[in-house]
Amino acid sequence: RDGVVNSTCRRFSPAFVFCYKNGLISSACGSMAPNHGSSAQTSAAPYSVTVDKTSYSAGDAVTVTLSAKSGTFLGFLLEARLIGGSTPFGSFSSAGTGAQLLACSGQHSAAVSHSSPTPKSQIQSIWKAPTSGNLNNIQFSATFVQAYSSFWVGVKSAQVTYSTGNGTTNGISSAGCGITKTCVSQPSNCDPFTNSNCYFMSAMPLSDGSGFNFEIFGPSNGYVAIAFSDDQQMGNDDIYICGKNSQGNIQLQHAFSTGTTTPTTIRMGNVTNFNASFTNGVISCSFTSRNSISTTRSSASTNSYYIFLANGPVDQNGVIQIHPNTPIISSAKIDLYSPQVLGGEQYPAIVKAHGCLMLISWMTTGSVGMLIARYLKKTTRGTRCCGKDFWFVAHMLLMLLSVAATIIAFILVFSYAQDWAGGAHPVLGCMVMILSLVQPTAAMFRCGPQHERRFIFNWAHAINALAIKALAVAAIFTGLILVDPSQDGWLPKVMGGFVAWEALFFLFLDIHQKWTEKGKQPEVLIMLAFFLGNVAFLVTLLVGIGNV
Template structure:
């Protein structure tokens, strides 16, 4: 304890503050390069021990140019300040470092075990979210993996953070693989999924995230040894169905090469084909014979509602004389499944498809991520929610229960209730039409493969009928006016109910990942609409039986009304509550849509 005063006390305080600050930092100039640290990769942080359990960091490597180089990336779920990184033989416990690193701006190199530039550490204790450096194989060969110790602060660090093994080969292509290429064949869908879970294969399926839930419509898995790929294509269904993976320069299928596993003959097992997609993205032509020579060791099965093709594919995928795909280069992966007939005519796959989020290097050690729900689909859903949870309900009740409110007041030359009704229903129609245009652009046309799409299309047609019917409505004194009024009301209510049904059915779409409570939020919005409607109906009947808002009352005049109906302040209050609650439901549902399908 400090007992001095004056300047001595100040010095004591400085020492105490410095002592407290030490645990919050890594060594500012990186790890020392002595033999003990190079061998153990353990920092000299006093009595502090490595953190137990899995490290919140990922170490990955991908082949780079020129041949013999890799880009090594360290990233994690939290920032880190220090790192000590080496490459070592993947097999055994030999601590001898391999190859050479190239330092980045905030790192420097260490010569470990007499090997120049064989380890890399930080040069400043700056907090960072990721680190990427270059490693050269030099004279190394065989299976290699990267090993690191990662430091968050003086007390908190993790050891043995390692990558998947890479294989250094003497060929011009250097390839990363998860395990030696084997000829084992999964005999069931469960075994295919097990290969994904155990990271034996890299996996990409549709819908997004299905690899974890084991409910893929189509699944593509692969692993490589540096010269060729072991691939599997599996899909749900057995007869007259295909599973396909395309290799594209973007996330849309156009003139791209495709590998197809076709179960188009009930009397014979599935077969592997090469195909070329045409410019439209909807037509695909087979370009090879069944089980082409460059897809060797083909094995297939059909069982338990699935079919699969397993094969070994050469790195040069020759689709046709005019198209050869280098599988060692980066490509967007596009997986799909759909119907196929006996003549090998592949039909459009509709919603059972998925694209990778970015171009994929098939030699990477991690499985690719899905692109998720396209922005056009999200925008389509948002416009439909604005139309049928927001504006339509307010427009409907304004016409049903507010003819006796704001009597004598005009907006844009017509009664207030009619101006509200017309504006909101026009907005409902416009949002519906915009939403329909967006989804049509995304799908490339009409698509009736799901009940949501069918019901939504009927709603779209009803909005056209409603808008043009209102524009051509008969004069208030015309004998057909009552018939129009009832028809217009029935059409509007039908469109509302069908639109709500379509919103509920959206939860079943393979392309979305809407949570279970989506159903109940939509139902809650409808219940609020019904409660407000019932309360307004009771108010209407009890306070003004002669002004019930029946269709016989002219929809754009208040000639029969001289004063406001009793209970008008209460009606306005209920309308205000309904407007705010509708806005709240729209905001909540749009947020759920965007967050859940990101």
């Protein structure tokens, strides 16, 4: 007989591989442990159990793959079990090459085992979900035998969540918001049932108080996610993510964030009734969670949290990437057991203040200050203020106001972000800040108006001002693109009109100054028209920023 089958087989029954080379090991279905006279290995298994789905519905088929990370395995036993269960669940319809279906406790095809002790590097089997009964979240568990005294028990797959599988978004709407469930949406009070551009989440307490029914909805080609936080900044947040996996199916993930890094996936825990769909670029999912909400990796005693609603892309492996826009954040902490309706603020007040200050600085006060220096010197000739020409005092005050507002805006946004966000916008902003400090500093050391080298300062001062203006306009454009929630990008379009209005007036004033009589100054009405148009564009953009 085979040399590896020795007297040990008779002393330890049922032996797993060497004594049962044919894999008919039904007696081991319960413990999944071979009686080889030694204990299972406690080190990390050089094997893996993977599945092709993260959720299943009644009657679904799930492909399960057993793989050797290195080397091979001689024998194995594979079962599906309900989370927390101790008996096989469902049945296998295909065992794969080198494997066979196995009956457990009178249930046919309840497990898969080896059919011979030949070395194997991969086994692929198909599991079939029951069509009725106690359907719930499952996990696949396997035992791998590398050699007679070297084996691993309980190597598990990722959890596969049970889904009702209707694949529709009809159940998600704003009905019941503020009455039976808490809702956060952007735009405020939008209804996902009628508006596909609505970002929406709801939380409805279960009748026994043990958890919540959650709904998440939003346009995205990657993922939408909700997070529960103690503050309005990322970090130490409990997160649920609905997003595409590597096969393009919508999966649910439970995660915890540390700082601004990619959230760490954690155990799904007690999550049931998962249902998801992806239709016309919109992700919709709902599920029941009886997990405690944790913002410190341990259960919190409060039920009030800030709610984040984010969306972004995933890579080809289904791993979420950084969200391109700031998450929508509830305007206040929410007690999930007290139904209410809150609008989401995609950007907190401190970020909006940053944008407003930069806009005022370089599209109004800065522009008017430059216009005064270029075109109105002669108009105020002879008019003095504090011993200086009036035009100079007005120009200096307006430009110092622009620099001061820029400094404040710079401090505000960095105190909020506390990190480097990346992209063109912060780079442009830093360049504006540096050149803005250079301008008044250089002016303090300028030579007198009659000095032979004064022209050097005049040219350098003008060129630096032009560079600041160009960089500031570019920074404002990139900032508006980041925050604009509309599909047609109306904020950048208004900014384009703003820049065109200003450029046309500067060009008109240059032509007017060149072709009118020497010494004749621009008409007051022309300057008034410029200022009124400037204010109209400014107010429009400020209102737009306030509403994002």
